[in-house]
């Protein structure tokens with residue numbers, strides 16, 4: 001598809017020109033404002049299967065110019081949704097070294113330092129993520145808020161390789177690890193709503209589950225993510241830093257956000 005960026009030329013205000021869904025309804029991210037929330041006691045804890053990958057498996061870490069993404073095997077899946085949603089990839093959104101506000105979803109206007117998304121596709125109905133990406137029941141994304149605090153060694157299993165994918169379209173193989181360790185300890189408290197991809201083509205195909213509890217990583221870990229990457233190719237000059245890769249909040253379009261927890 002056509003190139004797009006997060007700011008300046010081809011920035012998010014211009015996305016609808018080449019990607020009409022980006023100007024449509026049911027867009028993500030949104031601000032989880034208290035008055036939009038409705039407690040739903042029937043929302044079950046999220047259950048994930050086969051997230052504890054063996055180190056003998058290899059995953060592809062890549063810089064696609066918009067984020068750093070880690071490919072995930074489809075034998076990892078979410079088992080607590082109406083269909084089986086198998087893993088496809090995970091990626092991050094962040095601010096910059098001195099902008100500790102880079103999450104996409106926000107809570108009553110509070111923006112977190114960053115946000116991780118684990119993208120899954122409905123493998124009961126579609127053979128792969130590309131076939132699922134534009135279907136109304138195609139994707140389920142787990143969102144995890146990231147805050148600066150205690151270091152989380154699990155993220156180093158990924159961040160220690162980030163210098164190998166500094167430039168756009170660079171890819172390396174990395175040893176797999178326990179992806180469950182990247183999620184918060186409680187998977188029973190989350191926000192739930194129908195939304196979209198937060199990047200072009202912005203298909204309204206995502207069942208969003210954003211965990212209430214953030215994970216923490218250290219400032220050193222955060223800087224490794226926020227300052228190491230370029231959105232430009234290795235041979236490009238000048239190089240463009242890859243940062244502030246978060247979409248602004250979208251209109252709720254009178255959507256209700258279900259929550260699995262009481263205040």
Ligand SMILES: NS(=O)(=O)c1c(F)c(F)c(S(=O)(=O)CCO)c(N[C@H]2CCCc3ccccc32)c1F
Nearest residue numbers: 066067069088089091117119129133141197198199
């Ligand atoms: N925030 S978000 O909406 O979860 C989200 C991103 F922010 C994001 F950057 C990506 S991307 O890295 O692929 C770069 C641009 O598509 C994705 N990719 C998804 C949807 C597009 C097709 C596809 C194909 C294979 C695997 C994943 C995906 C994405 F879903």
Ligand SMILES: [Zn+2]
Nearest residue numbers: 091093117198
């Ligand atoms: Zn994302």
